[in-house]
Amino acid sequence: MLSRIAESLFWIGRYVERADDTARLLDVHLQILLEDPWAEEDLACRSLLSVMDRPAPSDDTAVGRRAVLDVLAYDRFSPSSIAGSLVAARENARRAREVISTELWECLNSTWNQLPAHLRPARPHDYFTWVRERAAVVGGIIDATISRDDTWAFMVLGRSIERADMTARLLTTRALAGSGGPGWTTLLRSCGAHEAFLRTYKGTASDERAAGFLLLDRLFPRSIVFALNQADACLSALEPVADRAIVDDARRHIGLVRTNLEYRPLIDVLDALPTEMEQVQRACAAASDAVRGRYFPSALTTTWVGENL
Structure with missing residues (x-):
């Protein structure tokens, strides 16, 4: 392509x-x-x-x-x-x-x-x-x-990186607004996540669980972790790992921020939510730049040379 x-x-x-x-x-x-x-x-x-x-x-x-x-x-x-x-x-x-x-x-x-x-x-x-x-x-x-080929992988890769970034921005606005901002139920509804959240937790809702659902749920497609996993899968499909000791830059940025969210106590993430979401946004920007450098090298120029006679 x-x-x-x-x-x-x-x-x-x-x-x-x-x-x-x-x-x-x-x-x-x-x-x-x-x-x-x-x-x-x-x-x-x-x-x-x-x-x-x-x-x-x-x-x-x-x-x-x-x-x-x-x-x-x-x-x-x-x-x-x-x-x-x-x-x-x-x-x-x-x-x-x-x-x-x-x-x-x-x-x-x-x-x-x-x-x-x-x-x-x-x-x-x-x-x-x-x-x-x-x-x-x-x-x-x-x-x-x-078809689930490179065409689909590039579109879904872009969608997944953007979704993780924008969900992080949505959570940042909630954290910065404090008590005067939208409630967690309102944020869940805006993401189409309210019914899925209630089914997951059987109606025992809390602010901490709502935040964790939008951050970490591995099955809901608008959670940050799901979007990052989807982006990683697309990158893997575009270029399967040939050298098991090497991971490309885009997957490294996505993997680092994803594991930072997944394997830390949720309360630690929520206590510094604006900072954590800023890291997600920076990782998405870095991954996008890495994808651009790897697959869309616009800086390259063609140098024409004469035939060797």
Whole structure:
């Protein structure tokens, strides 16, 4: 497979997952601002922009939900916003048109065509719901119509790295907001995890168990550990280990942060949750850079030489 095609597949997975998870995160926090009249909107919005690695305006400028939506939801020219991610996913699908299924291309293209009609609705929740539904359709088509070869592995690798990163950001916002932020039940519902959590723990819910479920559950697909395991499996499928004494950089970054979460007492992780989630985000970024360096070497240039006569 050409490296440019592999890179487009990787970023299709990442951008669709980014749009989905950003919609879930914004939906939760805007709902909290609407329901809690005592919430400090400026502080909450600045914290959200900080967690999403977006610069906030100067201290003398008030930041409200409208500014956050403009930056994180409706900006079509920024790949870190919902609209920008959907546009970028469609562009990468166009570049990889010869290897993806017709159903996947038509889904991403129709989502791109429908996007202007859904921007800036009267209720942002309607926009977030539409984004989640379109992302679910894309995910279903990927799993149903793509052979389990390198094409599938690159897309799911991108999706898994992005999912681990975004779940870490979601947990960071909960930790930074403290008692004024969304409850664990709200976070579980935003990830579609509430029913799975109740079945796992037979209704004996607690904040510690809810946090552990989103961090460590090996069976729920939106937990951090599940996503990291999925990314590791994709890397293994792309390049099986030939030398048992060597592990490539991407798998090393993923394995180190995963074992750091899995084999430490949960209470120790929760006591320093923002720091631990920052380590997850850094590991995901390092793994993404390692994947780019290994499979998408864009810095290489072709040097033309004359024939030896």
